[in-house]
Amino acid sequence: MSGLTSDDITTVGRITTIYGVKGWVKIYSHTEPMERILDYSPWLLKLNGQWQPVKISEGKKHGKGLVAKLAGVDDRDIARQYCGMDIAIETSLLPALGEGDFYWSQLEKLEVLTESGVKLGKVSHLIATGSNDVLVVKGKADSVDRRERLIPYLPDQVIKEINLEEGTIRVDWDPEF
DSSP: OTTOOTTTEEEEEEEEEEETTTTEEEEEEOSSSGGGGGGOOSEEEEETTEEEEEOEEEEEEETTEEEEEETTOOSHHHHHTTTTOEEEEEGGGSOOOOTTOOOHHHHTTOEEEETTOOEEEEEEEEEEOSSSEEEEEEOOTTSSOSOEEEEEOOBTTTEEEEETTTTEEEEOOOTTO
16 A cells, blocks of 8 residues: 555545544545445555555444444544544545546645636635535735635636646636635
8 A cells, every 4th residue: 555646545534533432433524425435445544654554344424423433443542543534545446527527636736727817826625515615725925815715616607627637727706806
């Protein structure tokens, strides 16, 4: 697993905290539906700077979230060492997307430009609002300013072009907003 590059893996969630006394942990999932994260195996966790495969022995919905038991972890003190770790999988395990569809992880870190070429910043992350997703774009040193902008992810209306090779998203957006 140490030969994996950032292009080979996709972050699909995070271990947030321990749950109970028998080694269970709470999971925050980026997948849709959220339970899909439990279907991927193995999970990859960064241990000592290297991505390592970790299997889950059980996982289930609990309240509004998810809990999981990592294989071989039977104690809350051992489980605690995993808290705060991102959960990744090999990108090849993800379902193929249709034309014009993107995973959020593909959009994060892309440079956002207006149609006239004004740099607004980079995509920090996305937010699901229910009606449409929103790009959180943070200005940087070479941007028009250092502001954070919330730009609705509306293909054809606001999002005019996504070019993964160039690492850019072109938007119909007024820099004053």
